[in-house]
Amino acid sequence: MRALIRAATIAGVLLVIYLLQLGFESSLNDYVQRIVLLSGINIILAVGLNLINGTTGQFSIGHAGFMAVGAYGAAYLGAKLAPPLHSLLGPGALANGVIFNIALLMGGLFAGISGLIVGMPSLRLRGDYLAVVTLGFGEIIRILFNNASFLGAATGYFGDDPSGLPAYTNFFWVFAWVTAIVVLIHNLTFSQTGRSLIAIREDEIAAEAMATPTTRLKVTAFAISAATAGIAGGLFAHMQAGVRPEDFRFEKSIDMIVMIIVGGLGSISGAILGGIFLAVSLELMRDLQQYRLVLYALLLIVIMIVRPQGLLGSRELHHFLRRRPKSGTVGGA
């Protein structure tokens, strides 16, 4: 019965997203469509980064590196898997969907594994080591892709087809993944694991004295966060003709941090708002591209002065709908 209700819910949600897609593609121009898709990708990035930076309190400032791993992984697999799977399943939407989702999952997996490798040594220690290590990782990854000739080196990777990577990314897949990731991370945050992660943020010594396996949980949260960045990277890669190393510069990591700080560190709804805010504001500021970092720096300074906890603080949107604000109490998805 329970499983049946769940299957029905999932089918219903997918149907709604599909119907929205039909309306989306028929009524909006390409420019607006692109902003909406970027908002979705930003939401995944922000919600994922918030799990480690906001909920767990371990600062990663090189998440663009994990996004790059996912983007290149999904782009490469998407290009290489297409011929054999098309001959197996024939052309059409079904085969495309299968290829795309395998590519995304593998991209996420690669990014998650990179997260494990980066996180295991640096998260054993208490303190800000993670920030230093992720900063280095982000740069190393970008330079690696800049020099990997089978991935197109500095020109970028555009697949085997002269017209570039197949444009698998559409409204349906972006928002199906947004929904899945937001629900999964929300469920994780409001569980014993999530409570333990918040406990680590609040007081790591006390968390350890309460038998919390701090290192294991920090590394797990970090790997999950890296994997979501990888999936966002895969969606990003297949939205355009190819991926280039300069798409994943340090500024990209800063963009992600701005998203979660604007929304409120530790709040999932805040991360969603921050993700949308960044996609829209980047477009509005397109003419001011070269002053972007200056403007964001100003924005951050203003936020720190006016509302240091971000738009929502560490609370969720639905907490504001209750009469009395409380911290995250345990509730269903």
Add this chain to the structure above:
Amino acid sequence: MSLLELRRVEKIFGGLRAVHDVSLVVERGTIFGLIGPNGAGKTTLFNVITGVYTPESGAILLSGKDIAGLRPAAIAALGVARTFQNIRIFRAMTVEENVMVAGHHLHTASIVDAMLRSRRYAADEHALSKRARELLEILGLAELAAELAGSLPYGSQRRLEIARALMLSPQLLLLDEPAAGMNSQEARTLNDQIRFLRDQLGLTVVLVEHNMAVVMNVCEKIHVVDHGETIAEGTPAEIKVHPKVLAAYLGEEPEEAAS
């Protein structure tokens, strides 16, 4: 076999011997006091027992097994729970959530269970919440379960730390100045609660405390340290009149120093 035994424990910070050659035995089911002037090394001893610090030498036996050098989480999982002198509650979480955090042994669901909200996850949450409520009831915090922990008054925060420590289902409870900042009424209630923990929950309690009304009242055996070294051990009645203890707290008389 005694529950906790320290054998010739030594802890050095740079040039400071914070704990020097301390040996003590805590029998199961007793309330054991650890006292001494400020800076005597009491909290350092707690930190050595709970694995925050690794001793330079000596053994820490829990039911005969040496736990020196284990990580704090491993020692906590073996049933050694503690509270902190400078309160370390999770301020941004509710009172109930604070307690639930320590319920790892009641928690069997994996991360995937939690993400998919499986039946095992629901059963776990129910068990954790039920146990947390029971403990909050014992410490008189049940009505505050949904409050933010950081908003509680000082005395309640100290009791919340005890409730959280009890969530580990410990054999041994280390209380670091539980009566600090409490008024005499609250301290009397605390006395009763500590006795309740021993009598009803079968806990062994080690207490660091400056409030002599509490220490002399509830402890069966008292161990006194000064400058990191043991200076006396005995029943409250013996400790009250012990010359070295009086000297440590009140200063030495000239003829005592001569003898």
